Amino acid sequence: MTTIKASCPGCGEVDLTADDILLRIGATRSVNSYGFTCPDCTEFIEKPADDRVVRLLLSGGVVPVPVHVPAEALEIHSGPPISHDDLLEFHEFLDGDTWFEEFSGR
Numbered sequence: 001m002t003t004i005k006a007s008c009p010g011c012g013e014v015d016l017t018a019d020d021i022l023l024r025i026g027a028t029r030s031v032n033s034y035g036f037t038c039p040d041c042t043e044f045i046e047k048p049a050d051d052r053v054v055r056l057l058l059s060g061g062v063v064p065v066p067v068h069v070p071a072e073a074l075e076i077h078s079g080p081p082i083s084h085d086d087l088l089e090f091h092e093f094l095d096g097d098t099w100f101e102e103f104s105g106r
């Protein structure tokens with residue numbers, strides 16, 4: 001089996017096999033990461049995985065695990081967060097009789 005070298009912040013370079021590594025592949029590159037339990041200090045180490053690291057790990061036989069990130073988490077948000085007043089206003093809006101017509105455009 002291929003030996004994969006990784007580095008632990010506490011122990012330095014450690015030797016792993018493909019089975020030791022958890023490679024998480026997300027919907028966008030920025031959420032790709034890999035993790036392993038350090039064989040020396042037993043600490044779980046997790047690091048971001050760029051394209052080069054992903055390719056290296058795949059070629060070393062690591063089986064990737066898909067990560068499902070809700071689509072909302074990847075949306076670009078603008079404007080201020082919803083406030084207590086917004087919520088109250090929405091509540092009062094729903095309390096009225098016309099909200100369904102207003103939302104459905106009738």
Ligand SMILES: [Zn+2]
Nearest residue numbers: 008011038041
């Ligand atoms: Zn370690």
